[in-house]
Amino acid sequence: MRTHIVYAHPHNGSLNAALRDEAVQTLEGLGHTVTVSDLYAMDFKAVADYDDFGPTENEHFMAAAGEAWDKGEIAEDIKAEQAKLLAANNVILQFPLWWFTVPAIMKGWMDRVFTNGFGYRPSRDWKRYGDGLLAGRRAMIVVTTGAADVHLSERGINGDINDLLFPIQHGVLFYTGMEVLPPVVVTGAGWQVEYPDMVKHLQGRLETLAETEPIAYRKQTEDYDEHKRLLPGRETEGTTGFALHIA
């Protein structure tokens, strides 16, 4: 088993850093080969721009990226990240929730690494949502939040954490073909939960990585019509919002 952790936190003495180290230790104890992309420590370039590929005449950024992909003219740091993903069976994204999503450096990792050709390739019926280059891998988010559990519940003022993570879990991880496990959410980080309890919870989830049931996001090839609209009657009556896209 190979597990790749993509990690973003500005402080190496943080709770996040401690949880990352616990995760590495637990996974190695389970016999996994573990790789870590510590984005802050790597000073990972966060901004996707024309420096990410060779010279181009193409004014359309996404198309230019695809052209560069075809020619193999992608920045070396991007290629290195892609290679780590391809080599992994499991991919873990670990980050503190900043403004209800990933820190910018991790968004930049997504923007740059899941480039046109690797993360997607536009065509008439392109492979995505349950299919794609990264199919066969399992992904899991490990996120810490200052907010309490109740604030991130459905009736909580911030909205349900599962819905807040939908654009990442469904729109990035499942999109590129990975099966997505329910997230490990450490709420009330730093004030509400005890460190040993957090670690125990995280360890439990890592020990059961292989048998945990993934979120049942609907596959493009199964539940949608030719306009990529959910087929009528697939959902339980009364279902609305993102829940429509979970079987």
Next chain:
Amino acid sequence: MRTHIVYAHPHNGSLNAALRDEAVQTLEGLGHTVTVSDLYAMDFKAVADYDDFGPTENEHFMAAAGEAWDKGEIAEDIKAEQAKLLAANNVILQFPLWWFTVPAIMKGWMDRVFTNGFGYRPSRDWKRYGDGLLAGRRAMIVVTTGAADVHLSERGINGDINDLLFPIQHGVLFYTGMEVLPPVVVTGAGWQVEYPDMVKHLQGRLETLAETEPIAYRKQTEDYDEHKRLLPGRETEGTTGFALHIA
């Protein structure tokens, strides 16, 4: 009227750049003073880190940021962005939808500009969600997507664009006190819509900035209990997900 546009696109010959220029022209024609933060052109620092403030012994990044705020030791580029927001009556965020949210450089703008003390200040009952430092301002997203309209509808495979934008519109813009207008969403950018139609739509929305009804996000002070949970019975029966947080 002062309107501030925060804009992110790597190519100055793009559709986004053209729409930005049309917006500036329209707003100036309406008598607005317009400022633009063109994040790529400014080479805006995308990654929040300890270089954003003076030296600190505080290991907790968010707390350290708050400490620096109190001492006035925040990076000059952040202060400049904050000043533009404070001077504005309207704030427009314009970007291409990348992986169902903003490009990393704009996420970095949020992470860094809405720092502890400016975007929020933790306390027992801190001002946010309809209240906060930026109250009295109107905010609007202008977003272009390669995806077609139907793909970003509720039953569309990507999910409803309004739900996808919820973490930004509710979690950042409304959180910091701004009223949020329905977004201008240019779907099928580059293939499905004609440029003059896009411009006309955008112009119409800019001309009605002042009288457009904001999204009726619920205020922290009105619809939530002491645990920040939506009070029972506030919603129409059967409402679920993010829709619970809209009156």
